[in-house]
Amino acid sequence: MVTAPANLKMVAIFGASGTAGDGILEAAMANPEISKIHVITRRSTARIDAGIASGKVLMTAHRDYLDYSDIVEQLAEVDAVFWAIGISSIGADEETYRRIHIDFPQQFLKEWINVGTKPSASFHFISSSDISADSTAMWARVKIEAENTLSDLAKDNSLRVIAYRPDYIGPTDEEAHIGQALVYWFFAPVGAAVKAEQIGQAMIEVVIRGDQFANGDKLSNQLILRYSNAYEDRNEVRSANIAGTVNAP
Numbered sequence: 135m136v137t138a139p140a141n142l143k144m145v146a147i148f149g150a151s152g153t154a155g156d157g158i159l160e161a162a163m164a165n166p167e168i169s170k171i172h173v174i175t176r177r178s179t180a181r182i183d184a185g186i187a188s189g190k191v192l193m194t195a196h197r198d199y200l201d202y203s204d205i206v207e208q209l210a211e212v213d214a215v216f217w218a219i220g221i222s223s224i225g226a227d228e229e230t231y232r233r234i235h236i237d238f239p240q241q242f243l244k245e246w247i248n249v250g251t252k253p254s255a256s257f258h259f260i261s262s263s264d265i266s267a268d269s270t271a272m273w274a275r276v277k278i279e280a281e282n283t284l285s286d287l288a289k290d291n292s293l294r295v296i297a298y299r300p301d302y303i304g305p306t307d308e309e310a311h312i313g314q315a316l317v318y319w320f321f322a323p324v325g326a327a328v329k330a331e332q333i334g335q336a337m338i339e340v341v342i343r344g345d346q347f348a349n350g351d352k353l354s355n356q357l358i359l360r361y362s363n364a365y366e367d368r369n370e371v372r373s374a375n376i377a378g379t380v381n382a383p
Contacts, residue, residue, distance in 0.1 A: 142341055146172040146209050148242070149218035151179050153305045154260050157330020158216045158337060160306055163190060165338055166372075172209060181306075199238040206245045213252060214341045216334070217242075217259035223273035231273060236280045243287045243295075253292045254344065258337045259284065261297040263355055285350035294349040296340055301355045302327040325356055332362035339365040 145162055149155035150173045162171050163185050173182055173193045185191025194205055199219070209215070217239055223231060239259060246257075261281055265274040285295045304327055339361040340347050353361065 142167045142213055142338075144168070144170045144172070144212045145341075146174060146212045146215045147218065148174045148215070149220065150182055151175050151177050152218055152220070154220075154303050154330050154333060155216075155218035156181055157303075157306050157332070158218055158334035159185065159191075160331045161334025161338060162216070163188070168338075172212060174205060199234075200241050202242050202245045206242075206249050209246060210249050211252065213255060214337070215242075215246070215255075215257045216337050217257065220260065223271075228272050228276070232276050232279075235276050236283055239280065240283055240287065243284060243293075247287065247291060247293060251291075251293055255292070256294040256296060256341060256347075257284070257288070258296045258298065258340065260303075260333065261299050261352070263299045263301045265299070281350075281352065288349045294347060294351075296337075296347055296349075297352045298333055298336065298358055299352055299354050300328045300333060300358055303333065304329045306330050325359065328355060328358050328362070333358055335365040336361040339368070342368075 142165075145168055147155060147159055147162065150159040156179065159171070159173065159181055162168050163181070169190070171185060171191045173185070173191055174196050175182065175193065176195065176197060178186075178193060182191060182193055186193055194208075196202075196205060219234065219238055221231065221234055239257075243257060259280075262274070262277045265277040265281075267275055267278050269275050269278075281297045285297075287293075288295045306329070336353065336358045340353070342365075
């Protein structure tokens with residue numbers, strides 16, 4: 135069994151007010167190894183407020199996602215960044231879609247690398263399944279360009295950029311409405327859907343496993359589910375060990 139390293143203490147989440155980001159935040163808040171969560175967001179949510187009240191979440195209101203000069207230094211010591219900023223391609227023009235899915239994270243990575251990251255730091259972001267540079271779909275071409283652009287930025291340093299390629303993302307129970315629940319339960323039996331919190335669990339599991347993952351690695355929907363399950367198994371073992379210690383004579 136892979137054990138959690140001592141450096142899994144501090145993470146940052148971008149996009150925690152959205153569907154996927156809310157699930158990632160839920161997973162991070164539930165993880166006992168993580169002591170501080172930096173949430174970079176335009177607005178708060180009930181979960182963010184609860185995290186602030188617990189003392190585990192530090193929220194920073196941020197508006198300009200092409201300029202991180204006012205926040206990047208406080209993130210120099212984080213062990214991992216979980217990036218969940220994105221929009222639907224429906225009704226979006228290509229310029230706007232590219233700015234949000236490529237320019238925003240690209241600028242952050244440039245500034246984060248420039249300020250100096252921890253040697254073991256990693257950047258985890260949500261991409262999409264079924265993407266290709268030759269696709270006729272604008273969003274698919276942009277997503278594959280984002281993967282290549284972001285991993286290329288980390289080639290000359292120790293930073294690792296990992297992409298997650300889910301199919302359908304089901305929201306957390308607190309955020310779900312009946313339509314989303316029906317879509318999730320339609321795709322889930324054939325392995326074509328993940329819960330938002332499962333993405334967060336998989337991201338944490340990948341961080342825990344450290345050098346088992348290299349810069350540029352990509353996790354399919356099936357691998358997201360596999361590492362989410364591995365994360366839950368790890369927590370069950372940990373809980374059992376704690377219970378055994380408490381109940382020992």
